[in-house]
Amino acid sequence: MSLLILTSIFLLSMTPKNLDPIKLLVYGNNNNYNVQLTINGISIGNGSVSGLKIFNEEHPLKSQFEDFPPIVKDQIAFVLKEGENTIELKFKHKSNNSRKFSFALTAVDELVPLFYFSSEEESGSVTSKFYVWNTDETSELNTPSLGNTDASFIFSESTALFQATLNDNRLMVFGGTGGLTDLNLIERQNTLKVNYICSNEGEFTYYIHTPNFTKKVIKNITKDQVDNFLIDTYTFEK
Numbered sequence: 001m002s003l004l005i006l007t008s009i010f011l012l013s014m015t016p017k018n019l020d021p022i023k024l025l026v027y028g029n030n031n032n033y034n035v036q037l038t039i040n041g042i043s044i045g046n047g048s049v050s051g052l053k054i055f056n057e058e059h060p061l062k063s064q065f066e067d068f069p070p071i072v073k074d075q076i077a078f079v080l081k082e083g084e085n086t087i088e089l090k091f092k093h094k095s096n097n098s099r100k101f102s103f104a105l106t107a108v109d110e111l112v113p114l115f116y117f118s119s120e121e122e123s124g125s126v127t128s129k130f131y132v133w134n135t136d137e138t139s140e141l142n143t144p145s146l147g148n149t150d151a152s153f154i155f156s157e158s159t160a161l162f163q164a165t166l167n168d169n170r171l172m173v174f175g176g177t178g179g180l181t182d183l184n185l186i187e188r189q190n191t192l193k194v195n196y197i198c199s200n201e202g203e204f205t206y207y208i209h210t211p212n213f214t215k216k217v218i219k220n221i222t223k224d225q226v227d228n229f230l231i232d233t234y235t236f237e238k
Helices: 002-012
Strands: 024-027 033-039 042-047 053-056 076-080 083-093 101-107 115-119 123-132 153-159 161-166 169-174 177-182 190-197 202-209 214-221 230-236
Touching (some): 033 076, 153 190
Antiparallel strands (some): 033 042, 083 123, 101 115
């Protein structure tokens, strides 16, 4: 019994540094929402889902959790398939002061989400797909699916300074860390300016995702560009 309790506490206190066997974690502003999460037809979360740890459906650890207490089992799911996965997400806010709802599925060793959804509505639902591939695959398919078809956002890797400006409106600033910012597009042509400063030479990556425009941008930062203010500009329809 003591071993069972200690193991349960360990699993609940896992951090990204010791989650190697676990494929996906839940992130986003969803603590103040009642969430119903279904992946591949299996309901794995009802209420708070921010602590979920999601494994492959045939992971060898699966058989060890059959006799564990509900407090542990409710935080772990074995439902992922290699390749295409389906997701159904329903949400409803708990209080009137809840901020914009956002939900992301992120691999343990990656920051860019495999799936992302956000909404300013008090409640709603979405049905979509995301993809999970072996980390050693090098094909074009081994890239994040980035979100449902209606999602619009920009995501950056860690850099000294990163800020996007959409249609002359400055968005959130990130410095020394990666981050994701929603893009509130207008119906006509949109202009996105990406402003960034890199403190090191080498590759720097950011992602742009909209219903009609998805791009993975890899910048090769040269020595003379280090610590300089750089700007990329894009125009596209919603």
